[in-house]
Amino acid sequence: MLEIKDLRVSIEGKEILKGINLKVNAGEVHAIMGPNGSGKSTLASVLVGRDHIEITGGTVSYMGDNLLEIAPEVRAGRGIFLGFQYPVEIPGVTMVNFLKTAINEQRKFNNLKPISATDFLKIMREKQELVGLHSRLTNRSVNEGFSGGEKKKNEIFQMAMLEPKLAILDETDSGLDIDALKIVANGVNKLKNKDNATIVITHYQRLLGYIIPDFVHILYKGKIVKSSGKELAVELEKKGYDWLNEE
Amino acid sequence: MHMSEVDILEDVKVELIDVYKNNSTLINANVGPQVNNVRKKALSDFNRIGIPDKKNEAYKYTNIEPFFKGDYISEFSIDKFFKLNLKDIFRCDVPELDTYVVLLLNGFHYPNNIEVLPDNIIVCGFAEASIRYPEIFKKYYSQSADSSVDGLVALNTLFAQDGIFIYIPENTVLKKPVQIINLCYSFKNLRIFRRNLIIADENSQANIVVCDHTLCSRGYLTNSLTELYANKNSFVDYSKIQNENSISTQISNTFIQQEANSNVTTNTISLHGGLIRNNVFVKLNAGGCESNTYGIFLCDGHQHVASFIYVKHDKPHCRSNQLFKGILSDSATGAFNGKIYVSKDAQKTEAFQRNNNILLSDEAKMNSKPHLEIYADDVKCSHGATIGQLDNEALFYLRSRGISEKEAKQLLMYAFANEIITKIKVDYLKKRITDLVEKRLRGELSRCNECNIRCG
Numbered sequence: 109m110l111e112i113k114d115l116r117v118s119i120e121g122k123e124i125l126k127g128i129n130l131k132v133n134a135g136e137v138h139a140i141m142g143p144n145g146s147g148k149s150t151l152a153s154v155l156v157g158r159d160h161i162e163i164t165g166g167t168v169s170y171m172g173d174n175l176l177e178i179a180p181e182v183r184a185g186r187g188i189f190l191g192f193q194y195p196v197e198i199p200g201v202t203m204v205n206f207l208k209t210a211i212n213e214q215r216k217f218n219n220l221k222p223i224s225a226t227d228f229l230k231i232m233r234e235k236q237e238l239v240g241l242h243s244r245l246t247n248r249s250v251n252e253g254f255s256g257g258e259k260k261k262n263e264i265f266q267m268a269m270l271e272p273k274l275a276i277l278d279e280t281d282s283g284l285d286i287d288a289l290k291i292v293a294n295g296v297n298k299l300k301n302k303d304n305a306t307i308v309i310t311h312y313q314r315l316l317g318y319i320i321p322d323f324v325h326i327l328y329k330g331k332i333v334k335s336s337g338k339e340l341a342v343e344l345e346k347k348g349y350d351w352l353n354e355e
Numbered sequence: 356m357h358m359s360e361v362d363i364l365e366d367v368k369v370e371l372i373d374v375y376k377n378n379s380t381l382i383n384a385n386v387g388p389q390v391n392n393v394r395k396k397a398l399s400d401f402n403r404i405g406i407p408d409k410k411n412e413a414y415k416y417t418n419i420e421p422f423f424k425g426d427y428i429s430e431f432s433i434d435k436f437f438k439l440n441l442k443d444i445f446r447c448d449v450p451e452l453d454t455y456v457v458l459l460l461n462g463f464h465y466p467n468n469i470e471v472l473p474d475n476i477i478v479c480g481f482a483e484a485s486i487r488y489p490e491i492f493k494k495y496y497s498q499s500a501d502s503s504v505d506g507l508v509a510l511n512t513l514f515a516q517d518g519i520f521i522y523i524p525e526n527t528v529l530k531k532p533v534q535i536i537n538l539c540y541s542f543k544n545l546r547i548f549r550r551n552l553i554i555a556d557e558n559s560q561a562n563i564v565v566c567d568h569t570l571c572s573r574g575y576l577t578n579s580l581t582e583l584y585a586n587k588n589s590f591v592d593y594s595k596i597q598n599e600n601s602i603s604t605q606i607s608n609t610f611i612q613q614e615a616n617s618n619v620t621t622n623t624i625s626l627h628g629g630l631i632r633n634n635v636f637v638k639l640n641a642g643g644c645e646s647n648t649y650g651i652f653l654c655d656g657h658q659h660v661a662s663f664i665y666v667k668h669d670k671p672h673c674r675s676n677q678l679f680k681g682i683l684s685d686s687a688t689g690a691f692n693g694k695i696y697v698s699k700d701a702q703k704t705e706a707f708q709r710n711n712n713i714l715l716s717d718e719a720k721m722n723s724k725p726h727l728e729i730y731a732d733d734v735k736c737s738h739g740a741t742i743g744q745l746d747n748e749a750l751f752y753l754r755s756r757g758i759s760e761k762e763a764k765q766l767l768m769y770a771f772a773n774e775i776i777t778k779i780k781v782d783y784l785k786k787r788i789t790d791l792v793e794k795r796l797r798g799e800l801s802r803c804n805e806c807n808i809r810c811g
Contacts, residue, residue, distance in 0.1 A: 156755050184757035192755075196748045200770025206753070209766065214757035249770070250752075266756065 109134050109171060109305055110155075110274060116165035117147075117154055124150045126330035127166065132274070135302040139316055139341060140309045142327035143349040148309045149193055151327070152278040155307075156190040157183055170274070184210075185217030187273030187304075191263035191280045198250040203262075206250050207232065207269055214270065235268040239295045257288040264295040271299070276307045281315035293318030313345035361408055367423045368405040368506075372398070374429055375513055381431040382516055387485035389492040390515055390550075397502045397512035404506035413505075416690035416722040417661040422604040422630050427546045427576050431516065433463040453783070454534035454564065461539055462547040462577070463517045477522040478533055481550050484520030491522060495554055499582050499610040499638065507606050511580040515550035518579075523559040523589075532562035532592075532781055539577070539603070540570040551581040555589035555617075562781055565595040567605065574602040574629075581609045585617040587641075592780050593621045596788065599628040601656055608634045615641035622779055624788060625652035625660045626795045634663040639673045639701075646675040651775040653795050654687040661690035664708075668701040668731075677708040680775055682768055682796075684715035690722045695738065699730040708738040713745060713771060768796050 110132040117125040124147045132138055142148050153161055154168065157180035168175040175183065198206070212222045223231075236246060241261050251259050260280050267275050277296070281289055296306060296319050308319055316324070316338065324340040325332045328349070334340065375382065375398065383391045406423055407414040457478055458465040464480025472478055477488070485492050502509035519535050539547060555561050569575055577599075585591050599605060605628055611619055625631050637646045652660040666675045681689045691710040712721045725738040745767050753763035772792050779785040 158751065179760075180751065180754040181757050181759050181763075184755055190755055192752065196746070196752045198746075198749045198752065198767070198770060200773040201749075201753075201766050205766070206756070209762065210753075210756040210758055213759060213762060217757065270756065 110175075111169045112166070113168075114166040115151075115154065115168060116163070117150055118162045118164050119150065119160065123164070124330055125154070128327075128330075128332055130325065130332065132305050132307060134273075134305055136323065137300065137306045137308065137319060137321045139319075139321035139324045139338075140307060140327050140332075141311070141313070141324060141341065141344055144311065146327045147330045148311075148327055149278055152190055152193075152276050152307075152309055155276055156180055156188060181213070182217065184270075184272075185214045189267050189270055189272030189275045191260075191267060191275065191277040193279040193282070195251050195254075195259045195263055197252045197254075199252050201250050203246045203248060203250055204232075207266065210266075210270060231269065235265055238268055238298060239265045240291045241265045256283040257285065260284055260292060261288065264292050268295060268299055271304075273304050274307070275299075275304070276309065278309045279311065280308070281310055281312065289315060290318060313341045316341045363420055363424050364406045364408050368401070371510065372402060378429070378431050382514060385482045385486075386516060387489050387492055389489065389496045390485045393497045393502070394513055397509045400502040401506055401509035401513055404503075404509060406506050406510075413663060413692065416688075416692070417630070417632055417659065419604070419606070419630065419632070422576060425544060425574055425576065427544045427574070429514075429546045430461065430541075433517070454532045456534050456536060457519055459517075459519065459535065459537045459549065461541060461545060462537075462549040464519065465538075473530075474527045475524050476527060476529060477520065479520055481518035481520045481552060482516060484522075484552070488520075488522070491554065492552075495582065495584055496552060497582070499584070499612045499636070500580055500608065505608070505634075507578060508580060508608055511548055511550060511578045511608065514548040514578075515580075516548065518550040518552070518581075520551070521553045521561070521563065523555045523561045525556040525586075526558045527556075528559065529561040532564050532784065534564045534566065537565065537567045537579075538570055539568065539573070539575045539599070541573055544574040545576070547575055547577040547579075549577065549579040551579075553581065553583045553591075553593075555583075555585050555591045557587040557589065559586075560590040562592045563594070564784060565593070567595070567597045567599055569600040569603050572600055572602070575599065575604070577603070577605045577607075579605065579607045581607075583609065583611045583619065585611065585613045585619045587614045587616060589614075589617045591617075591619045593619070594779055594784065594788075595621070595623045595633075596626065596791070597624065597628055597631055598626045598791075599631075601627070601629045601658065603628055604630040606632045606634075609636070611635070611637045611646070613637065613639050613641070613644040613646060616643035618645040620647040620778065620780070621649065622775065623650035623652075623662070624775070624792070625650070625654070626791060627653075627658070628660070629658060631658075631660045632663070633661070635665070637664075637666040637675065639666070639668050639670060639675070642670045642672045644670075644673040646673070647778065648675070648677045648679075649775050649778050650679045651772050651792070652679075652681045652689060653772070653792070654681070654689060655684040657686050659688045659690075662692070664691075664693040666695050666706065668695070668697045668704045668706060670700060671702045671704065673701065674705040675707070677710075678775065678778075679710045680771060681710075681712040681721060682715065682771065683712065683719035683721055686716075686718040688720045688722075690724075691740065692724045692726070693738070694726040694728065695736060697727075697729040697731050697734055697736065702731050702733045704731060704734040704736065706734070706736045710740040711771070712740075712742045713768070714742060715745070765793075765796055769793055772796070
């Protein structure tokens with residue numbers, strides 16, 4: 109589904125990613141772990157097409173196409189979703205209007221008719237329940253006045269509504285209490301199937317107690333220094349990141 | 356030889372005074388004595404002050420000279436226009452709103468079959484009212500619009516012939532909004548003077564909607580003045596929708612005086628127009644008043660929209676809000692000049708002011724001047740102004756969900772405007788204005804939706 113080869117990325121002249129290689133197949137859950145400043149969020153930004161990033165080398169292919177040439181909204185239409193580390197508040201754009209527009213724009217992209225109002229409301233109720241997002245929040249403007257935890261839940265709610273093929277969750281666990289963490293993990297697990305894939309970017313092992321990854325990668329100083337099964341996360345939690353320097 | 360701005364405005368002044376002198380019999384003919392009595396002073400005031408140029412602080416960012424020097428004619432007899440059948444030239448879907456509709460054509464009240472209003476509520480032409488209700492005119496007419504300060508107020512007072520008169524007697528609630536539709540239609544460029552007088556007596560309540568349209572591609576130079584008196588405990592909601600062609604100018608002055616515990620909200624929605632200048636003066640004469648002055652303007656091309664707001668707190672325990680927002684693209688320019696004045700006696704005043712603007716192009720320009728002048732020491736006041744672009748983070752967030760850049764911008768612009776629209780209290784009007792603003796933002800509106808006339 110996704111293949112990253114020797115990806116090199118700079119921001120404002122500073123090299124952040126120094127040759128990343130990663131392959132993600134449908135049905136897999138990948139965890140990317142690493143200390144602050146290792147380049148985790150930059151990798152997520154590249155995948156969704158932020159424009160302040162300079163790609164200096166390498167390739168990223170998604171379903172056989174060069175992902176780097178595709179506009180952000182087209183990436184979304186083709187099934188890529190980012191759960192933001194810091195979701196923005198958009199006063200004046202209601203959740204309902206936002207989601208309906210997003211769904212219909214994606215449907216239009218895929219040559220489907222707009223969703224009917226009744227279907228939309230039905231799905232919305234269903235998914236709201238799945239992630240435990242109170243309806244008082246879906247009646248508001250996007251993320252406006254949401255607590256940190258509510259914003260993260262809202263990301264998972266949007267993911268549930270949009271049913272992406274490749275979901276990238278950027279530090280979705282940070283700032284969550286254990287109940288919220290469980291809800292977020294539960295949402296991710298329920299949405300998992302053999303046709304979609306998830307990349308979970310995280311600093312801590314905590315979330316991985318609830319979302320069981322197939323692969324764990326350690327991103328360190330702009331490179332993936334270690335890739336293994338889920339046991340790597342446990343090891344990392346025990347030893348911290350410092351031992352990476354010694355290796 | 357190239358004429359300076361001052362010379363041109365001086366010439367226009369002399370021309371206008373001539374026009375008045377040559378037509379004074381006609382201008383004075385169909386109105387009551389109160390309207391004619393103040394003309395002499397208005398003439399000398401106008402002669403002294405003239406048309407404001409850019410040296411005038413209040414008009415520093417609004418250059419009206421190019422619009423005044425145009426080739427306009429004046430018509431002082433309503434008969435000229437009445438050969439037109441409005442039903443043939445005008446079909447607007449706004450009247451489908453459940454409102455009492457009053458029509459004005461080129462500033463003259465156009466007799467339509469308005470339903471008989473209940474409870475002695477009066478809605479009629481200004482000229483007719485000035486003859487029929489001399490007592491009311493004696494008490495209110497020209498009491499708040501001071502012609503000695505502003506040349507354009509003096510000019511309106513000098514030429515005042517017709518407009519709309521509304522009187523809501525005490526303890527009366529106007530059940531449906533009154534909708535005033537101002538139409539401009541002629542075969543030549545025209546100067547239009549409109550004069551409105553609105554009185555909400557004690558414990559009354561009224562909703563008023565004003566729609567301004569140009570129905571053809573002639574240029575109009577409209578000088579509109581409204582005096583609104585909100586007596587004790589009255590509640591008035593006044594919305595104005597401006598949708599005129601790109602070669603028309605509208606100078607609109609609104610003077611509001613509020614008595615104890617009254618509540619007046621004005622909402623000015625400037626959708627389109629060549630030059631629009633909205634001046635709103637609010638004077639809170641007694642305690643417990645609430646004043647809300649809101650506005651949104653959308654301008655592109657070479658349009659200019661300026662808002663000049665002055666809220667004067669004279670007595671304690673009043674509350675006022677000013678909120679103006681603008682979206683400017685292309686080479687459009689805008690100005691906001693807002694002032695809160697709190698006099699020494701006006702303790703416990705709460706007065707807030709905010710002006711936010713979005714520039715969508717490098718050429719668009721906005722001048723914002725928030726201003727507080729406070730002489731009382733126990734008050735809560737704030738002001739603020741921003742001029743910026745659409746929020747890039749929000750734009751990316753929307754795009755990352757599959758929403759195209761164009762659609763995402765629409766959503767954000769609409770969201771920006773929506774803060775003002777949500778202040779409109781009548782639901783179906785809010786919905787209608789929502790539609791109009793959305794269409795305007797999509798570039799689908801250069802006229803009201805259903806109107807048959809293809810104007811500029």
